[in-house]
Amino acid sequence: MNLQLEDRTFLVTAASRGLGFGVAKALVGEKANVIICGRSKKPLKDAASSLGTRCQYFVADVATPADVTALLNFTREQTSKLDGLFVNAGGPAPGTFTEISDDDWSKAIDLTLMSAIRLTREAIPLLKKSDAPSILYSTSISVKQPIPNLLLSNSLRPAVIGMMRTLSEELGPDGIRTNAICPGYIHTERVRQLMSTAKSKGDAAEEAIVARIPLGRMGTPDEFGRVCAFLLSPLASYVHGALLLVDGGLFKGMM
Numbered sequence: 576m577n578l579q580l581e582d583r584t585f586l587v588t589a590a591s592r593g594l595g596f597g598v599a600k601a602l603v604g605e606k607a608n609v610i611i612c613g614r615s616k617k618p619l620k621d622a623a624s625s626l627g628t629r630c631q632y633f634v635a636d637v638a639t640p641a642d643v644t645a646l647l648n649f650t651r652e653q654t655s656k657l658d659g660l661f662v663n664a665g666g667p668a669p670g671t672f673t674e675i676s677d678d679d680w681s682k683a684i685d686l687t688l689m690s691a692i693r694l695t696r697e698a699i700p701l702l703k704k705s706d707a708p709s710i711l712y713s714t715s716i717s718v719k720q721p722i723p724n725l726l727l728s729n730s731l732r733p734a735v736i737g738m739m740r741t742l743s744e745e746l747g748p749d750g751i752r753t754n755a756i757c758p759g760y761i762h763t764e765r766v767r768q769l770m771s772t773a774k775s776k777g778d779a780a781e782e783a784i785v786a787r788i789p790l791g792r793m794g795t796p797d798e799f800g801r802v803c804a805f806l807l808s809p810l811a812s813y814v815h816g817a818l819l820l821v822d823g824g825l826f827k828g829m830m
């Protein structure tokens with residue numbers, strides 16, 4: 576299947592490694608041009624180099640409004656239109672209700688919710704210039720069922736879904752598709768960190784999770800990236816306002 580991504584341009588945030596990198600890699604594999612961002616220059620530059628000349632990078636913290644504006648200014652300098660935006664950020668801090676302070680809440684709101692709002696707002700004019708624009712919000716299985724010790728993710732990611740669903744109404748008439756992708760457990764640095772701080776540490780924590788996944792393993796960033804590339808592509812032209820789990824069957828609900 577030809578995803579018709581050749582020479583289209585995508586902005587993929589938080590992408591020097593992990594899920595964002597998996598998405599950038601899948602898009603470049605389909606001959607799309609990609610702009611990636613992250614906070615640390617060296618790993619970001621290395622990630623962009625590994626993807627070749629179709630990938631450019633810009634150092635930006637998506638939790639910081641000025642950085643989001645600078646990232647979109649850079650994007651406008653590189654391209655006259657944007658075919659897709661993959662909205663991603665680092666994960667909010669773990670913790671339970673009694674452990675999380677007002678400051679933690681404020682930081683997590685900037686990181687998880689306001690980043691999605693600001694990126695969307697700044698990208699819309701460029702997206703409107705594409706013949707097949709779409710926005711894909713990366714959230715989590717936590718929008719379907721809460722994950723223990725991840726109160727901030729469980730609380731704030733559903734707000735991103737609320738925005739995405741509302742935008743499907745507001746932006747649909749302009750031809751801009753909005754969707755969300757909800758990873759379960761994809762083997763990345765973030766998951767390794769969460770495992771090492773879990774109550775049953777390291778390998779034991781991973782085994783306990785994998786035991787609940789019908790496919791018997793965590794996913795890979797490449798598997799995640801391929802699904803996202805499809806959802807961002809013109810071939811997904813009638814998928815709009817949808818949430819898709821990529822979780823190996825971990826979510827047990829019927830809907």
Ligand SMILES: NC(=O)c1ccc[n+]([C@@H]2O[C@H](COP(=O)([O-])OP(=O)(O)OC[C@H]3O[C@@H](n4cnc5c(N)ncnc54)[C@H](OP(=O)(O)O)[C@@H]3O)[C@@H](O)[C@H]2O)c1
Pocket residue numbers: 588589590591592593594595612613614615616618635636637638663664665666667686713714715716757758759760761762763764765766
């Ligand atoms: N992996 C999973 O199974 C899974 C499941 C559900 C949800 N998620 C969520 O998906 C997101 C990505 O997770 P991941 O597993 O790919 O994590 P990861 O392996 O730790 O990678 C995170 C990437 O995001 C960048 N980043 C972090 N904070 C950023 C910021 N404020 N602005 C710009 N770039 C930033 C990092 O680079 P710098 O550090 O240099 O900025 C890095 O490139 C997180 O929000 C995570 O909670 C992951």
